[in-house]
Amino acid sequence: MRPYSKLTIKKIDVPEKNELEEQIRWFAECFDLDNEIFKELFEKGKNGLRTSNIASKTSRSKSTVLYKLNKLMDTGIVVKKGTMYYLRSNSFERSIEEVEEDVERMFKRMKEIAKNIDEQKGREIKIN
Numbered sequence: 001m002r003p004y005s006k007l008t009i010k011k012i013d014v015p016e017k018n019e020l021e022e023q024i025r026w027f028a029e030c031f032d033l034d035n036e037i038f039k040e041l042f043e044k045g046k047n048g049l050r051t052s053n054i055a056s057k058t059s060r061s062k063s064t065v066l067y068k069l070n071k072l073m074d075t076g077i078v079v080k081k082g083t084m085y086y087l088r089s090n091s092f093e094r095s096i097e098e099v100e101e102d103v104e105r106m107f108k109r110m111k112e113i114a115k116n117i118d119e120q121k122g123r124e125i126k127i128n
Helices: 020-030 034-046 051-058 062-075 094-122
Strands: 078-081 086-087
Touching: 020 078, 020 094, 034 051, 034 062, 034 086, 062 078, 062 086
Parallel strands: none
Antiparallel strands: 078 086
């Protein structure tokens, strides 16, 4: 799996309507992603898409699509296998859970290192 370079999560109001289009757009906005490209990948699910397929369906250049796909891969929601791009898991919910688990592992590691730094500096955690 690709190491993530950046994961942005924006707090955005949940759509009032319980419509699929709005919910997909909301997820894309929360992760600061391109809605059209994200939607195409979501629609294809486990079948995946090539850069050229996405470019023709979204009327974007292949270089723009590639840039946006790299951003999607940076979040951990999308993976590349060969020349195909897929959601990380067969279900969107599981893809989100896997990203959440990645973030939890990272914070656990950060806490371990922070504890080590505090111990080396002789700092104690004071609980009120």
